[in-house]
Each structure stands twice: as structure tokens, then as C-alpha cells.
Amino acid sequence: MRKLVLGLALLAAACAKTPPPKAASATPPRPAEVVSIPRDPFPSTYHAYPGVTTVIRGATVYDGEGHKFIGGAVRLENGKVAEVGQTVAIPAGATVIDAAGKWLTPGIIDIHSHLGVYPSPAVEANSDGNEATGPNRSEVWAEHSIWPQDPGFTRAIAGGVTTLHILPGSANLFGGRGVTLKNVLGRTAQDMKFPGALPSLKMACGENPKRVYGSKNQMPATRMGNIAVDRQAWSDAVNYKRKWDDYTQRAKDGKAKPTDAPRRELANDTLMGVLNGEILVQNHCYRADEMANVIAMSHEFGYKVSTFHHAVESYKIADLLAKEGICSAMWADWWGFKMESYDGIRENIPLVHNAGACAIVHSDDPDGIQRLNQEAAKALAAGRRVGIVIAPEVAWQWLSLNPAKGLHIDDRTGSLKAGKMGDVVLWNGDPFSVYARAEKVWIDGAVMYDAADPARRATTDFELGQPGRGDVK
Amino acid sequence: MKRLALLLLLTAAPVFASTIAITGGRVATGTDTPPTDATILIRDGRIVAVGAVAVPAGATVIDATGKWVTPGIVAAMSRVGLSEVDEGTPSNDAAARRSPFSAGLDVVPALNAAASPIAVTRQSGVTRAAVAPEATRTIFGGRGALITLANGPDLLTRAHAFQVVELGEQGARIAGGSRPAAYAAFEEGLAEARDLAANRARYRSFEPREAQLTRLDAEALVPVVEGREPLVVHVERASDILSVLRLRQHYPALKLILIGADEGWLVAREIAAAHVPVIALSLEDRPEEFESLAATKSNIGRMVAAGVTVAIGSYGDGTGNQTRNLPQFAGNTVAQGRLPGGVGLSWTQALASITSVPAKIWGMTDTGTLSIGKRADVVVWDGDPLELASAPVAVLIDGVVQPLATRQTELRDRYVRLQHDTLPLQYPK
Numbered sequence: 001m002r003k004l005v006l007g008l009a010l011l012a013a014a015c016a017k018t019p020p021p022k023a024a025s026a027t028p029p030r031p032a033e034v035v036s037i038p039r040d041p042f043p044s045t046y047h048a049y050p051g052v053t054t055v056i057r058g059a060t061v062y063d064g065e066g067h068k069f070i071g072g073a074v075r076l077e078n079g080k081v082a083e084v085g086q087t088v089a090i091p092a093g094a095t096v097i098d099a100a101g102k103w104l105t106p107g108i109i110d111i112h113s114h115l116g117v118y119p120s121p122a123v124e125a126n127s128d129g130n131e132a133t134g135p136n137r138s139e140v141w142a143e144h145s146i147w148p149q150d151p152g153f154t155r156a157i158a159g160g161v162t163t164l165h166i167l168p169g170s171a172n173l174f175g176g177r178g179v180t181l182k183n184v185l186g187r188t189a190q191d192m193k194f195p196g197a198l199p200s201l202k203m204a205c206g207e208n209p210k211r212v213y214g215s216k217n218q219m220p221a222t223r224m225g226n227i228a229v230d231r232q233a234w235s236d237a238v239n240y241k242r243k244w245d246d247y248t249q250r251a252k253d254g255k256a257k258p259t260d261a262p263r264r265e266l267a268n269d270t271l272m273g274v275l276n277g278e279i280l281v282q283n284h285c286y287r288a289d290e291m292a293n294v295i296a297m298s299h300e301f302g303y304k305v306s307t308f309h310h311a312v313e314s315y316k317i318a319d320l321l322a323k324e325g326i327c328s329a330m331w332a333d334w335w336g337f338k339m340e341s342y343d344g345i346r347e348n349i350p351l352v353h354n355a356g357a358c359a360i361v362h363s364d365d366p367d368g369i370q371r372l373n374q375e376a377a378k379a380l381a382a383g384r385r386v387g388i389v390i391a392p393e394v395a396w397q398w399l400s401l402n403p404a405k406g407l408h409i410d411d412r413t414g415s416l417k418a419g420k421m422g423d424v425v426l427w428n429g430d431p432f433s434v435y436a437r438a439e440k441v442w443i444d445g446a447v448m449y450d451a452a453d454p455a456r457r458a459t460t461d462f463e464l465g466q467p468g469r470g471d472v473k
Numbered sequence: 474m475k476r477l478a479l480l481l482l483l484t485a486a487p488v489f490a491s492t493i494a495i496t497g498g499r500v501a502t503g504t505d506t507p508p509t510d511a512t513i514l515i516r517d518g519r520i521v522a523v524g525a526v527a528v529p530a531g532a533t534v535i536d537a538t539g540k541w542v543t544p545g546i547v548a549a550m551s552r553v554g555l556s557e558v559d560e561g562t563p564s565n566d567a568a569a570r571r572s573p574f575s576a577g578l579d580v581v582p583a584l585n586a587a588a589s590p591i592a593v594t595r596q597s598g599v600t601r602a603a604v605a606p607e608a609t610r611t612i613f614g615g616r617g618a619l620i621t622l623a624n625g626p627d628l629l630t631r632a633h634a635f636q637v638v639e640l641g642e643q644g645a646r647i648a649g650g651s652r653p654a655a656y657a658a659f660e661e662g663l664a665e666a667r668d669l670a671a672n673r674a675r676y677r678s679f680e681p682r683e684a685q686l687t688r689l690d691a692e693a694l695v696p697v698v699e700g701r702e703p704l705v706v707h708v709e710r711a712s713d714i715l716s717v718l719r720l721r722q723h724y725p726a727l728k729l730i731l732i733g734a735d736e737g738w739l740v741a742r743e744i745a746a747a748h749v750p751v752i753a754l755s756l757e758d759r760p761e762e763f764e765s766l767a768a769t770k771s772n773i774g775r776m777v778a779a780g781v782t783v784a785i786g787s788y789g790d791g792t793g794n795q796t797r798n799l800p801q802f803a804g805n806t807v808a809q810g811r812l813p814g815g816v817g818l819s820w821t822q823a824l825a826s827i828t829s830v831p832a833k834i835w836g837m838t839d840t841g842t843l844s845i846g847k848r849a850d851v852v853v854w855d856g857d858p859l860e861l862a863s864a865p866v867a868v869l870i871d872g873v874v875q876p877l878a879t880r881q882t883e884l885r886d887r888y889v890r891l892q893h894d895t896l897p898l899q900y901p902k
Binding site: 344 | 762814861
């Protein structure tokens, strides 16, 4: 019903915009047509589901910005966080949840996921995460590979994940565009797209690109080959941008016709988007020395790395990362599964945090995404054992506000602040304890997961009729 | 030769100098008794007392006041000691894709006490482990071993501890594309073993042929078919589990152990009735493959409730399934039981699933609990051993206090401050 009314309203708005018939006289000179590259040809069709005004009170609240309220409260209203504090106003008719002994936090944001592009079950037919047909595949978009029926999304929300960034794999130096999703199932990937979030460019350092292409006797076969191919691509992108900037200026000045517009090159569209600050670089990079090379390269071509992903050796250059304002998205303890992960240590995350750099806990894994809070807890404890004492309410930034910063959505979500999206998790205990689980998850103020209510636990199409359908996972 | 043997004996033997008393700690024994405050006395590498006992004069005291004490963690399955860096280096001995041998491959000569994962895993409280090779060319992976993680030159405690076989999707893939192909390979392998055992003199000599076992492989399967060496079978799907249990109709002596068993809860009564123990992960809850459609984190709880013997474990890796994180995996089974509709383990069951239960599965009757007469494999923790924030502060194996430093702690200490003094960081401080 509500949708219908909305649809009618849109139609009316569209009618209102129809220009009136032209008067015969006084035709103003039409501005020259300027060909431009559409910024959002696959727009989000996400819409928030209905919620009710809800007050959750008596919980230990981590606001995600470093503050804690013991016995605190949060009010959700109109899909947003309306108030956070020791106490909040309770409007008439509000649903009140007494949450004594429980914890309330912002929803977890995973900045590195392959859900949908490497879905479950892991069959070749649905394995769509790596366009490993050339080292620069900046033209591909992860969202065009996403299978919205991946059961992994439902497991992730049970782990308190409300927003996730889906990246292409790391076979290529330039893997293509990543996309930010609300963790709300839809019939299409567009239904899940976080409205207004910037796309990313996935880049990769190190072993994967040189192995994939070196084994085909093709460049890059070495780390120096990696950087050389990167730099040529950036140089070409700078050239492409010059052509477009020049054309656009001339067209605006009435000196260029639409047919003068440069030929679109989809790969360069993405790289130019980075140079224009409209696309964020998410760079898979394990080793400290390689991160430094990438930073120098970014200076050479005038772009910024948002976040180094995996970043197993960020602790070796945490000062440099702090100075450059680059986040590190890290595991708590993965190491030794390949040479570039050999120097992984459990203190990586707290050491990066302690240096004043932006630390993020990420998963890169359909299982790990279900307990990013546990990974943060292990890192927190490892830090404490070497004298880096970080309060849990401060460490929660690794799980929500810092990844939101890495995705440039921190003005809309990532912390419990009045006016931000109502993306909230109620935990049945201390979320840094192994014994705690998410009890309820709100996304944009609507309950999208409830451990106690089968009606609030989604089953993807794939799982219908299967032996595991509807089970407590 | 004689001197070498003596040297090994000397270095591997625990130091039996004195009595050790671990006092003041909250002791969880790995059995079904709840944790209590107790003192543990250790003499000659064995536990000689647990409870409210006086500390003998001259004993070395480990003060565990405010701390927890448990048996050493027993990794029901792992690959620790087989590899330094898993991918793309010659340090990895878990798999041999181009070898003509399979069932006969024995992990023992690959065991490397100096491999970093040994120290890293020991630092997390793991004191004993089963170590398995990986099946690649045929469905048979080879012979696994039991090891100690004690600091020293030799890890081995039991060679030829088990044989590994793949009979699910992985087995089907290896065998040529189907489950029937995997079962055909299995029957052929066991038939050859019977032939060989029946008449060694007449058994054909080595003839490497596609998809056929060598004499060495057949030899390795003789103790399996005769029930003297356990067979660890990797399957996940409920129907695959039933197929494995039915193997005993033709091979009644088989000592089966299931590994994986994501859908075990669907056939838990059948597994329990067959008295086949299971090594399973506690966190599998996705249809990761078609053979795991019913995966749930309640799997272990439901199997245990049905009477199945279940230890937590997997072949393990350096990512999400690290052997050192067994306490985390166990703690999650407790969490699962607190979820509406979820089935988990009690705290004592959870601890047992990574201590006494795996010890029992492997017939390691002298470890796995803190009881009189057992080997003194003991861990002192700075908190609840299953909690994410906790870590061992002391690890004893056979009564010997183990070093807890690792390559990783050295890296940490080097980079904990990034100052550049008079020399680069790579010089000693």
C-alpha cells in the first residue's frame, strides 16, 4: 500500500516536470550539449523496511565513537538514530526493550567481503570474483557478479554485520570496482546497494598478480613488473583525464561538438574516477615495503589510497600510515598461509591503532565475517599483553566507524549518533566475549534479524527445500 | 649410531629434577567435574596430586593465584610441523601431487620441530596433536602421526597413528569425478591390502599404473583393513556418513573416525550406534559445498546430545581454522547453546572437546585430563581458557616448563616502537 502511494507520488512529480509547450517567440540559445560519463548508471534501488520508534534501554552502549554508557539507552525513530545517552526520551507508543545485561553497538561494517561474488556453495558456476584475464580489469564491477541469493549474507547479519563492501578478487593489479551494500536481501544487487556510497577500485600488490600472470608468461611476473604495469595504467589514465577535461571545457565554452567527445574506455573511466576523487582505492597489500611503494606511486599520479587491505605488515610502518591518513584493514591473527603473510603478528591491529593510524578489522572470508567482534577481541587482548591498553568502546571503532571512514560513509553510518542510519546491534552479552551472540539487528531502524524470532531470520532462495532451511545457524 | 640414539634420548627426556607445585589456580581438569580451586603436584613428569594438598618442601612453585589451570590442549587433527609457509614454498610437506605413492606416504620424516607453527601453536596452549597428510593423487592421503609440541628436537610420539581417506566431494573429485569412483578406489585399495597380507610372496612387484596403488601403498593399508590402524574418513553429507558407516559390513575390523561431518547431526543416532568418533569444526554453518547444505553451529551440540564422541578440530590452516584457536572454537559451542533454538556444549564439555575427548579418540590414555598418574601436560591461563582475551602464562609438557617466545613475539618486540636510533631496526638492541 505504502509503495503504491509512493509510486503515485513519483508519477505526479514526473508529470510536474514535463516542460510546458514552447512559446513561439523568444527562444533562448540552447546551451551546447556536453557529453559526460554517467556517474551512476546502476543506481541503488534499496529502500529501508518499516521500523517502529524503539527505545533500547539499560544496556551497555558503545556509541562507536569511543564513548560508553553503562545502563545507557538509544532511541531509533524514522529509521535513524534519534538519541543516545545515559537516558533518552521515550515517546508515547514507542516500543521499549529492556536490555539490562546486554550490549548495544553500531552495526558492524566489513570493508572487505566477497559475499555474492564468491557465494556459497563454492561452485565454479557461481565463482565470479576474479576477472583474471588481464592485469588491468578496471572496467569490471563487482556488483555485476553479485548473486543476491548467497546464503552468506544471512550468516553475516547474524554476526551483526549491517553494511559490507564487496570487492573483486586480487588476481589482478586492477581488479575492478567494489560496491557497498546494506546487508538487506533484495531480488537484485541494485536492491542492496548502499544509496550514495562511492564505488571503489580494488587494487592488489604482491604475490597474486605476479603469480597469475607470471604463470602465463605474461607481465607482471615480478613485483617490479607489478609496479611498472600499475604506473603505465595510471599514466594512461592521467592522459585520458586530460582529454576529457579538455573536451568538457571546450564543450562548455561552445567550442566542441558532441562528436568531439573522447571515446569512452571503461577501464579508464574507473581510473579517472579515482583521479577525480569519486572512486576510492582499496588496495590489497600485505608487505610494508610494498605499501610504501604504492604510497609513492599514488603521489606520483595524484590519487589517494583509502585503505590497505590485509596489511599484515602495517605494524612495521604504522607511523607512515598515520602520516598519510591511510587506513589498514586487518585480520587479528592470520599468518603463514603464503610468504607475504609470514610476518603476521597478533599485535598488528593494536600497534596500528597505537600509532594514531586508522585500524579496521576485516574478514575477506564468509566465516570470519560472522564474528568480526571476536577477531577484534583477540587483537584487543594481544595489545593489552604488551601494554597497549585500549578501552573496548574505543576498539569498537575498528568494527564500525573506521571502516565507514574507509568507505566515506561515516557521515551516514558507523556510529550511534543522532541523525545517522539506525544500524544497530543488540548483543546478548559482552560482544568481546566468546560467549556472546547478536540477538537483534536493526538496519535503517527496522529489525532485520532476531535470534529469537524465526520470522526475522531470512532464508535465501537457494536454501529453500534444502535440509538446512530455517535452522538456527 | 648408538651415540645418536643416546643423545636423542637425553634431549627428549624431561628433566626430573624436582617436584613442581601449581598453586592457587582455578583448576578445570578436562573431565565433567566443574572447575575448582586446587593445587597440582607434578613429579617425574607426571601429575601426582590434584586438590587441597600441601606443597612439599623444596618444590618449585608456580603461583597460579587468580589464574586458570587446564590440561594441555590436544589438537584432534592438524598439519602443524609439516609446513613453515603453506603456499608456494618448498617448506610445505602436507601434499605430494606428483608422487606415485599415496596411502604409503608417511608424515614422520617431514615432522620439523623447528617449524614456526610448532612454537606459535604451543604458545597458545596446544601440547599434543595429530598430524595428517593431505590426499591429492588418490583418495588415500597417507599415514598420520601423533606428536608432542614440547620444545626439543623430536616431535614424534606415535608413528602410523592413522590413515587418511577422502570419500565425499573431494574424494569423488580425486577419484575421477563421482562418489562411486571414490568407493571403487577404496575397495580396490583394501582388496590389494588383503591380497598382500594373505600372500606376501606372490604379491606382484611395483608396477606404477594409473589409479592403482603401489606395493608400499597396499602395505600401508594392511593395518587399516585389519583394524590395527584407525582410518580417518573425510565426509560431510549425511548420506556419505551413512555410506561410510556401512563399510563395516564388508570390512568389519575398520576403526573408523569421521572428520568434517557438517551434516552429522542429521544422522547422529546412527553415528552414535556405530560408536564412531567424530572430529568436527564448531563454526561451520554455511552450505559451503553441496555436501554441507545442513551445516549449522548446532552440529556438535546435537551430535554430543545424541551420544556421539566429538572432538573439535580440522586439518587446519593459517587463516580461519588455525589450530591455535581451538579454545575460541570450543567457546563458540557454549555460545551456541545460549542462542534460542541453538544446541551447544556445556563449558566443561567444551573444554573436554579440545582436551580429554581428542586424547581418548587417539588412545592417548596418559594425557588429556588433570588426573593423578597422567603426563603433566598443563597450561596456566591468565583467564577463562575459552575466552578470547585469555592466553597461557605457562605451558608444561611432561612436567617441563616450555618456552613461550616465538618468531612472532620477536617481530613484535622489534617493531613495538618504531624509533630509528643509531642503527636500523634489524640490528640487536
